Amino acid sequence: MKKYCVELLETFFFVFVTGNTVISKVEAALLAIGLSLMVMICAGGHNPAVAVGAVAMGLIAKSSLQIYLAACPIGGLVAAQIFKSVKADE
Numbered sequence: 001m002k003k004y005c006v007e008l009l010e011t012f013f014f015v016f017v018t019g020n021t022v023i024s025k026v027e028a029a030l031l032a033i034g035l036s037l038m039v040m041i042c043a044g045g046h047n048p049a050v051a052v053g054a055v056a057m058g059l060i061a062k063s064s065l066q067i068y069l070a071a072c073p074i075g076g077l078v079a080a081q082i083f084k085s086v087k088a089d090e
Contacts, residue, residue, distance in 0.1 A: 004067045010040045011075030019083040048072055 017036040021029035051068035054060040060068070 004064075004071050007068060007071035008075040008078075011072045012079040014040060015076045015079035016083055019080070023087065 014033075014036045018033050021032045026032065048069050051060060051065060055062055055065045
């Protein structure tokens, strides 16, 4: 369960950081986005394509593929909704 939560949180932070840096037009936007991607890679994050490839290679059980495929969109949607509500207040 821990790896699925990490997957969800990685996507959440990536979407939230990207949204904030792009909207606020910060000069260091590319650095912030790059650092969030680096953290995702170092934490062993899988995007859906990597998860499907890992299942095809037998590295991940087929039974866990659905959770991997759901974690990224859910994390992104939660981040987008929180970002939307935070920016609506400003």
